[in-house]
Amino acid sequence: MNESTPVAFITGATSGIGHACAHRFARAGWALVLTGRRQERLDALQATLEKLVPVHTAQLDVSDPHDVAKVVAELPEPFQRVHALINNAGLALGKGPAQTADLDDWYRMIDTNIKGLITVTRHLLPKLIAAGPGATVINLGSIAAHTPYPGGHVYGATKAFVKQFSYNLRCDVGPKGVRVTDLAPGMTASEFTLVRMKGDRNIADSYYEGTQPLQPEDIAEQALHVASLPPHVNITLLEVMPLCQQWSAPTILRD
Numbered sequence: 001m002n003e004s005t006p007v008a009f010i011t012g013a014t015s016g017i018g019h020a021c022a023h024r025f026a027r028a029g030w031a032l033v034l035t036g037r038r039q040e041r042l043d044a045l046q047a048t049l050e051k052l053v054p055v056h057t058a059q060l061d062v063s064d065p066h067d068v069a070k071v072v073a074e075l076p077e078p079f080q081r082v083h084a085l086i087n088n089a090g091l092a093l094g095k096g097p098a099q100t101a102d103l104d105d106w107y108r109m110i111d112t113n114i115k116g117l118i119t120v121t122r123h124l125l126p127k128l129i130a131a132g133p134g135a136t137v138i139n140l141g142s143i144a145a146h147t148p149y150p151g152g153h154v155y156g157a158t159k160a161f162v163k164q165f166s167y168n169l170r171c172d173v174g175p176k177g178v179r180v181t182d183l184a185p186g187m188t189a190s191e192f193t194l195v196r197m198k199g200d201r202n203i204a205d206s207y208y209e210g211t212q213p214l215q216p217e218d219i220a221e222q223a224l225h226v227a228s229l230p231p232h233v234n235i236t237l238l239e240v241m242p243l244c245q246q247w248s249a250p251t252i253l254r255d
């Protein structure tokens with residue numbers, strides 16, 4: 001692998017936005033470290049994308065700190081110069097009201113969207129700084145961080161954490177040449193709703209009916225753009241919505 005080939009480390013590359021980022025960055029010539037829990041999907045990605053660029057895959061549950069430490073420690077030498085970290089692995093679970101929510105769902109969202117994201121970040125920061133100037137951390141936030149909605153409780157709160165963590169992180173690593181972006185999508189057609197609805201395909205499919213949601217490729221395009229800007233340019237927050245979506249207007253709450 002050429003010394004100057006940039007490396008993108010993507011979490012949650014097995015589906016949706018992470019999967020689209022893997023394809024988009026490969027087409028732009030980036031070498032890839034692709035991670036996720038579903039090994040067979042990582043294998044399929046590797047078989048396809050290795051025709052274009054060097055690819056290293058690692059099965060990784062971001063909510064397991066030992067797993068994260070091991071995957072980063074065992075990165076093969078050419079993949080250690082990580083120029084972009086795409087902290088994409090994340091999920092929402094449940095959409096009912098807080099008073100009937102399953103606490104285990106809440107804990108899993110926190111373990112994945114917050115603890116997983118900060119653990120991966122912490123382990124890779126020295127490599128990003130070494131790869132700098134112009135290295136980039138792209139954290140997948142959400143419009144749910146800024147706009148409350150019924151049933152958004154812990155999911156939206158985890159994404160609000162992502163936003164503030166991104167802003168604070170930038171204060172520390174910015175002077176070291178590392179940019180940090182909160183990339184905050186609105187409704188994007190992926191497996192996100194299927195996961196949120198615990199595999200109920202009817203509810204998941206009906207969510208997108210009559211709409212034109214963003215496609216994962218739309219967000220991947222933005223991620224590549226953010227990571228490819230001149231090193232002194234840092235997009236701090238990039239909110240992207242499909243045209244059919246709107247922030248909620250103030251509403252009257254009734255029981």
Ligand SMILES: NC(=O)c1ccc[n+]([C@@H]2O[C@H](COP(=O)([O-])OP(=O)(O)OC[C@H]3O[C@@H](n4cnc5c(N)ncnc54)[C@H](OP(=O)(O)O)[C@@H]3O)[C@@H](O)[C@H]2O)c1
Nearest residue numbers: 012014015016017036037038061062089090188190191192
């Ligand atoms: N879709 C939307 O409308 C939307 C809107 C705003 C923000 N987002 C955010 O965008 C990101 C990507 O979501 P998506 O829409 O692409 O959903 P998706 O299709 O369900 O993909 C989620 C990815 O996260 C991975 N993942 C989940 N838990 C993980 C864990 N513990 N360890 C490692 N990987 C894990 C999954 O891989 P494995 O199951 O193989 O591990 C999968 O690759 C998430 O952070 C989500 O919150 C999505």
